[in-house]
Amino acid sequence: MKILKDFDVKNKRVLVRCDFNVPLDDKGNILDDFRIKETIPTIEYLVRQGAKIILMSHLGRPKGRIVEELRLTSVQDKLREHLNLSVAKAQDCVGKEIEEWTHRMREEEVLLLENLRFHEEEERNEENFAQALSKLGDFYINDAFGVSHRSHASIVGVPKFLPSAAGFLLEREVKTLSNLMENPGKPLVAIIGGAKAEKKTSLINSISKVADFVLIGGLIQKEARDKNIQFEQPGKIIEPVDNIEEKDIGPETMKIFKEKIFQAKTVFWNGPVGHIEEREFTKGSETLARTIVESGAFSVAGGGETVEFINQLGLGDKFGHLSTGGGAMLEFLSGNVLPGLQALE
Numbered sequence: 001m002k003i004l005k006d007f008d009v010k011n012k013r014v015l016v017r018c019d020f021n022v023p024l025d026d027k028g029n030i031l032d033d034f035r036i037k038e039t040i041p042t043i044e045y046l047v048r049q050g051a052k053i054i055l056m057s058h059l060g061r062p063k064g065r066i067v068e069e070l071r072l073t074s075v076q077d078k079l080r081e082h083l084n085l086s087v088a089k090a091q092d093c094v095g096k097e098i099e100e101w102t103h104r105m106r107e108e109e110v111l112l113l114e115n116l117r118f119h120e121e122e123e124r125n126e127e128n129f130a131q132a133l134s135k136l137g138d139f140y141i142n143d144a145f146g147v148s149h150r151s152h153a154s155i156v157g158v159p160k161f162l163p164s165a166a167g168f169l170l171e172r173e174v175k176t177l178s179n180l181m182e183n184p185g186k187p188l189v190a191i192i193g194g195a196k197a198e199k200k201t202s203l204i205n206s207i208s209k210v211a212d213f214v215l216i217g218g219l220i221q222k223e224a225r226d227k228n229i230q231f232e233q234p235g236k237i238i239e240p241v242d243n244i245e246e247k248d249i250g251p252e253t254m255k256i257f258k259e260k261i262f263q264a265k266t267v268f269w270n271g272p273v274g275h276i277e278e279r280e281f282t283k284g285s286e287t288l289a290r291t292i293v294e295s296g297a298f299s300v301a302g303g304g305e306t307v308e309f310i311n312q313l314g315l316g317d318k319f320g321h322l323s324t325g326g327g328a329m330l331e332f333l334s335g336n337v338l339p340g341l342q343a344l345e
Contacts, residue, residue, distance in 0.1 A: 044083065127160075185298055197229055270329070
């Protein structure tokens with residue numbers, strides 16, 4: 001897989017697939033710009049190298065139609081703020097007019113395309129749509145780890161037509177998560193919370209092969225029992241011994257989990273261990289977050305809810321790596337091939 005620094009991008013049009021799929025409030029304001037900030041180093045590097053930068057992303061689920069609240073105007077504003085540069089925005093993401101615009105661009109200029117998912121061809125991975133996107137660049141850079149498990153036109157279609165490479169964010173994600181599975185500092189403690197035990201079974205089984213302990217939340221525990229899900233390494237699974245209204249881990253469980261975390265040299269965390277959307281059930285997850293930081297272990301956390309919660313606590317910069325991927329991270333750590341990575345090979 002080539003990386004961004006393998007290309008000489010001076011005076012070249014560089015088409016960058018970003019993941020600006022950020023959470024919004026009911027007025028369209030961005031609630032957490034973590035994913036935008038994580039792509040800034042790639043964009044700044046391209047600016048310094050004298051490239052012409054064309055950014056593309058999706059936002060929400062417009063299902064192939066124009067939804068005004070899902071235009072990327074709020075993303076444009078955040079990019080201007082973080083880059084301290086002028087960022088233009090197109091009214092669409094394909095078309096002759098936009099193609100001509102990219103040819104008129106000067107070095108160091110930044111153009112943001114409109115929401116890719118306003119076109120149903122994006123999610124259907126239609127080749128004509130991928131080819132239309134490819135006409136906007138001389139090089140293609142994937143910096144969208146969070147959607148690299150999707151076989152969409154902007155992820156797997158465009159690399160068929162352009163020299164392609166991984167951006168800094170994608171490169172870092174792959175290196176960090178590969179190292180977690182192949183060469184972690186031991187003991188490795190994994191914490192798997194949230195719900196959807198069936199969906200997370202392959203992750204639990206995969207990480208159990210390298211982890212010393214896997215701490216699971218109450219919802220995973222309950223679902224596994226109700227659906228008779230058997231884990232491959234039951235001896236490594238540490239289940240809650242008490243729960244608060246089945247919505248948070250109890251004090252005895254917190255004590256056991258903290259003890260395991262303080263033994264660790266590496267901690268991986270995916271999924272809160274309580275109903276964090278209800279304030280009275282955030283204690284377990286907050287205790288875990290603070291314990292991970294206090295432990296001094298190298299820490300990796302991922303999943304939208306988990307990362308958002310960590311950032312709300314103001315602990316984001318205390319973690320070794322916060323992954324921008326939810327589903328993509330689960331797929332990668334479960335040992336599955338991500339189409340977006342395969343397309344770059």
